Amino acid sequence: MTDVRFIKGHGTQNDFIVLPDADGDLDLTEQRVRALCDRRRGLGADGVLRVVRAGALGEPAAGLDPDLWFMDYRNADGPAVEMCGNGVRVFAHYLVESGLVSPGEFAIGTRSGPKPVRVDVDGIVTVDMGAVRVGAPSTAAVGGRAFDGVAVDVGNPHLACVLGSAEDDQAESRATLLADLDLTVPPAYDPTVFPDGVNVEFIVPVEENLAEMRVHERGVGETRSCGTGTVAAVAAVLRATGRTIGRMLVDTPGGRLTVTIGGDDSQLTGPAVLVAEGRLDALWWQQANLH
Numbered sequence: 343m344t345d346v347r348f349i350k351g352h353g354t355q356n357d358f359i360v361l362p363d364a365d366g367d368l369d370l371t372e373q374r375v376r377a378l379c380d381r382r383r384g385l386g387a388d389g390v391l392r393v394v395r396a397g398a399l400g401e402p403a404a405g406l407d408p409d410l411w412f413m414d415y416r417n418a419d420g421p422a423v424e425m426c427g428n429g430v431r432v433f434a435h436y437l438v439e440s441g442l443v444s445p446g447e448f449a450i451g452t453r454s455g456p457k458p459v460r461v462d463v464d465g466i467v468t469v470d471m472g473a474v475r476v477g478a479p480s481t482a483a484v485g486g487r488a489f490d491g492v493a494v495d496v497g498n499p500h501l502a503c504v505l506g507s508a509e510d511d512q513a514e515s516r517a518t519l520l521a522d523l524d525l526t527v528p529p530a531y532d533p534t535v536f537p538d539g540v541n542v543e544f545i546v547p548v549e550e551n552l553a554e555m556r557v558h559e560r561g562v563g564e565t566r567s568c569g570t571g572t573v574a575a576v577a578a579v580l581r582a583t584g585r586t587i588g589r590m591l592v593d594t595p596g597g598r599l600t601v602t603i604g605g606d607d608s609q610l611t612g613p614a615v616l617v618a619e620g621r622l623d624a625l626w627w628q629q630a631n632l633h
């Protein structure tokens with residue numbers, strides 16, 4: 343019988359199931375990820391974070407120190423994808439809480455390379471997200487309405503659409519527009535620009551260094567926050583205002599994150615919360631592989 347331990351956590355209400363699996367023994371199929379993330383037949387989450395030593399993971403962790411803890415991230419619809427900013431913060435908090443690493447600064451392996459993190463005593467975690475690459479303009483459409491945006495690569499793909507500017511006098515109507523967007527349906531986008539799918543952000547600048555954001559995540563749906571999405575959002579706002587570096591607060595439906603973008607690096611700071619821990623029922627785990 344497989345004994346599967348889990349921890350439930352969230353970062354600004356972007357929620358995850360953490361599965362400790364140091365030696366890479368778990369058979370974590372896409373079916374099992376979908377069952378775990380299902381909010382009715384499973385535990386419910388936006389994604390799964392498997393905690394595995396880089397040396398036990400093989401190819402995705404090639405070139406990394408085999409002892410490094412690797413975040414094997416899966417979207418709620420099953421597949422592994424490159425990176426998750428809120429996930430890294432929850433993952434880091436778990437490593438410290440469980441005694442697997444000492445508090446302070448350390449690195450976490452991801453499919454988009456090692457990410458240095460700092461865990462503060464109050465559960466606030468800062469991740470060095472690396473370089474942010476702003477690409478070509480593109481468009482998203484919601485409910486037949488088109489929104490101008492820009493492609494942003496934060497290790498994973500984003501289409502960040504900035505609605506207006508903090509300087510115009512339309513702040514209230516832009517906030518209403520943001521609140522009224524129907525994100526129960528995936529925004530349309532150009533698949534030739536984003537052949538692997540895309541996370542789409544809608545951002546309303548409120549003040550020079552404050553913005554509100556909603557996001558529709560690839561492989562999940564609308565989530566209450568997206569760490570990489572807030573970094574993409576800030577890169578897009580800076581670009582729209584003729585800046586390349588800066589520090590901004592981003593309010594998501596799940597809470598506030600701080601993003602700093604420098605010349606060739608970026609940092610994401612915010613809370614990471616561990617909610618509960620338990621063990622999966624062995625029969626449930628077995629049957630979760632069937633659908």
Ligand SMILES: N[C@@H](CCC[C@H](N)C(=O)O)C(=O)O
Pocket residue numbers: 356389417423424425426427428429498499541559560561562565567568569570571
């Ligand atoms: N919620 C995450 C991003 C998770 C991955 C994303 N859905 C993708 O497919 O790229 C975050 O906090 O960054």
